[in-house]
Amino acid sequence: xxxxxxxxxxxxxxxxxxxxxxxxxxxxxxxxxxxxxxxxxxxxxxxxxxxxxxxxxxxxxxxxxxxxxxxxxxxxxxxxxxxxxxxxxxxxxxxxxxxxxxxxxxxxxxxxxxxxxxxxxxxxxxxxxxxxxxxxxxxxxxxxxxxxxxxxxxxxxxxxxxxxxxxxxxxxxxxxxxxxxxxxxxxxxxxxxxxxxxxxxxxxxxxxxxxxxxxxxxxxxxxxxxxxxxxxxxxxxxxxxxxxxxxxxxxxxxxxxxxxxxxxxxxxxxxxxxxxxxxxxxxxxxxxxxxxxxxxxxxxxxxxxxxxxxxxxxxxxxxxxxxxxxxxxxxxxxxxxxxxxxxxxxxxx
Amino acid sequence: xxxxxxxxxxxxxxxxxxxxxxxxxxxxxxxxxxxxxxxxxxxxxxxxxxxxxxxxxxxxxxxxxxxxxxxxxxxxxxxxxxxxxxxxxxxxxxxxxxxxxxxxxxxxxxxxxxxxxxxxxxxxxxxxxxxxxxxxxxxxxxxxxxxxxxxxxxxxxxxxxxxxxxxxxxxxxxxxxxxxxxxxxxxxxxxxxxxxxxxxxxxxxxxxxxxxxxxxxxxxxxxxxxxxxxxxxxxxxxxxxxxxxxxxxxxxxxxxxxxxxxxxxxxxxxxxxxxx
Numbered sequence: 232x233x234x235x236x237x238x239x240x241x242x243x244x245x246x247x248x249x250x251x252x253x254x255x256x257x258x259x260x261x262x263x264x265x266x267x268x269x270x271x272x273x274x275x276x277x278x279x280x281x282x283x284x285x286x287x288x289x290x291x292x293x294x295x296x297x298x299x300x301x302x303x304x305x306x307x308x309x310x311x312x313x314x315x316x317x318x319x320x321x322x323x324x325x326x327x328x329x330x331x332x333x334x335x336x337x338x339x340x341x342x343x344x345x346x347x348x349x350x351x352x353x354x355x356x357x358x359x360x361x362x363x364x365x366x367x368x369x370x371x372x373x374x375x376x377x378x379x380x381x382x383x384x385x386x387x388x389x390x391x392x393x394x395x396x397x398x399x400x401x402x403x404x405x406x407x408x409x410x411x412x413x414x415x416x417x418x419x420x421x422x423x424x425x426x427x428x429x430x431x432x433x434x435x436x437x438x439x440x441x442x443x444x445x446x447x448x449x450x451x452x453x454x455x456x457x458x459x460x461x462x463x464x465x466x467x468x469x470x471x472x473x474x475x476x477x478x479x480x481x482x483x484x485x486x487x488x489x490x491x492x493x494x495x496x497x498x499x500x501x502x503x504x505x506x507x508x509x510x511x512x513x514x515x516x517x518x519x520x521x522x523x524x525x526x527x528x529x530x531x532x533x534x535x536x537x538x539x540x541x542x543x544x545x546x547x548x549x550x551x552x553x554x555x556x557x558x559x560x561x562x563x564x565x566x567x568x569x570x571x572x573x574x575x576x577x578x579x580x
Numbered sequence: 581x582x583x584x585x586x587x588x589x590x591x592x593x594x595x596x597x598x599x600x601x602x603x604x605x606x607x608x609x610x611x612x613x614x615x616x617x618x619x620x621x622x623x624x625x626x627x628x629x630x631x632x633x634x635x636x637x638x639x640x641x642x643x644x645x646x647x648x649x650x651x652x653x654x655x656x657x658x659x660x661x662x663x664x665x666x667x668x669x670x671x672x673x674x675x676x677x678x679x680x681x682x683x684x685x686x687x688x689x690x691x692x693x694x695x696x697x698x699x700x701x702x703x704x705x706x707x708x709x710x711x712x713x714x715x716x717x718x719x720x721x722x723x724x725x726x727x728x729x730x731x732x733x734x735x736x737x738x739x740x741x742x743x744x745x746x747x748x749x750x751x752x753x754x755x756x757x758x759x760x761x762x763x764x765x766x767x768x769x770x771x772x773x774x775x776x777x778x779x780x781x782x783x784x785x786x787x788x789x790x791x792x793x794x795x796x797x798x799x800x801x802x803x804x805x806x807x808x809x810x811x812x813x814x815x816x817x818x819x820x821x822x823x824x825x826x827x828x829x830x831x832x833x834x835x836x837x838x839x840x841x842x843x844x845x846x847x848x849x850x851x852x853x854x855x856x
Binding site: 310336398439447450454457575576578 | 631632639697720804806814
C-alpha cells in the first residue's frame, strides 16, 4: 500500500540520501569514522572472548565507540606500523616481557594519568606508558596422580628427583627457566636479578639429558595428562584446575608477571583509547573477567568480588603474590639477546 | 616474432609480481643486514665469531640433507610403483600421497608426539609385548625430528619423480628389453637416466623446504635440536634485532645458492640426461 503513494520526489530524495551515505566517508574522510572505532589486538582464545564480553561489548553500549578486534600481538608488526607511520592498532594488552623492547624502540604512547584512577592498582604494574590489566604466573605445575604421597612445593623439590621421582618438563627458553634454576640452587628470590647465568646453567645441567624440553605452551596439558612428564613450570594451569582437571600448582617461587594496557605511539584514537583504559580498570569489570579466564586482577578492590575458589588459584591475591617474585621484564629486555646466545651455546655443548 | 612478444607480455605480469613483492624486499633485507647506508659487517662478524651460529648452520644443513636422502630412498620406489599403476588406480593413490598436505604442520606434529613419546602408542605396544623393558627414546632427539620431517616432505620427491617417470616413452623400455637387456639393466640404463631431472628437482625442493623447518624440531627435538630458522624467528620476533636476523637469513640463502651450483655441476639436470 505504502509503495503506491511514493512520489517521484520521495524516490529522488531517497536516492539522494543513499548516495550521500555511501559517499560520506569519502567526503568527511577517515577521521569521522575513526572516532567511532578502536582497534584492539589480543591473543585470541577464551581470554579474548572474555575481554569482549566484559570490556568491549559494554564499552560499545555505553559510549557508542566500536571495538574492532584482531589477534596476533607481535612487536615486529607494531614496529612496522609505527615506523611506517601507519598505525592500525589503538589498544594492546601487552605482556611486561615485551614492554622493554617496545619502550626502547619508542613504540608506545605516554598515558594520560589525569584520566585514570590507579589508587588501588598494583603499584608494580603502573608505569609511564603501561598500566596493569591482569596478573599471571609461571609456576610449579604437576599431574596430581604423579605424586600420590605429596607433591613438590618448591623449586628445590622439583630439582630433587630422589624424593620426588618422575620426569621433568623444562620450558626451553631462558626466561622463567633460569630464574627457577637459581631458586632451586638456593638463591633468595629478592636477590635473583641481575641473574647469575652461569650458576643457573650449572643448576639446569641436571636436566639436560633426562627431561622433556618443551617450547609450545599448549603442548604441556597433553604431556601432563599422559604423564609424559610429572612436573614442569607452566602458566596455564589455574583455568584448568577451576574446570576440575587433575593438576596441582604451587605458588612458592612462582614468577609473577602482568599484562598492561598500552596505546601505540601514533594511534589516531588516543582519546577514545584512554577512555577505554579508564573503563577497563574498574574493579567490578576486572573481577568479572576472572569468570572467563583465570588471570588475576590488578585492581586490589576487585579481589573481594571474586569467587574464593577461583581467587585461590589467582596470582594477584596477597597470599599467593607474596610467595612468588616479580618477573623482571626490564632485566630480560636488556639481556634477552645475549643470555639466549649463551643458553644456545650451552644447549649445543 | 609475434608469438614471442605475446609470451613476453604474458610473462611480464608474474615477473613484475616476483620482482616487486619478492626480489625488492629481499634486496632491502640484504641492505639492512649490512646496516646500509652506513656499511658495516658487524652482523656477519658476529655469525663468524660466535661458534653457536656455525654449529647451528651445520646442524640445519645436516638434518636437511639426511631428510632429503631418506625422502629419496622412500619416494623414488613409491613414484616408480605409482607410475606402473593403471590410470584410475594411480589417481586414487596420488590423492592418498597428497592427503597429508591437507593437515596443518602443527596437527601432524601433535600426531607424531602421540605416537612417539614414552607413553605413546608405539612404546606402549612394545612394552606390552614385552619386547622392551624401558620405553625407547623415539622423540626428543634427532630421530623424532627426521621421522616427522620425512613424513611431511616425501611427497615433494614423489610428485616430480612420478611426472618424470610418466613422461618416459614406454617404447624405450620395450626396445631395451627386445635388445636383450634384463629388467634391472633397463632400469639402470634407461629409466634412471631419463628420470634424473625430475629426481634432481624433487631432491632440491625437499632440501630447500627442509632448511626452513623450525616448529617440528622445536616440538619433537631435544634441547639441542636448534635450527637456523628458529634463531632467525627469535631475532625477528623476540628481540627485534632485524639487521642480525637478516644477516642470518642472507647467509642461509648464500649457502643454499652455493650448494645449488655445486649440485648442478654434479647431477645432470637436462631432460635427456647423460647417465650419471
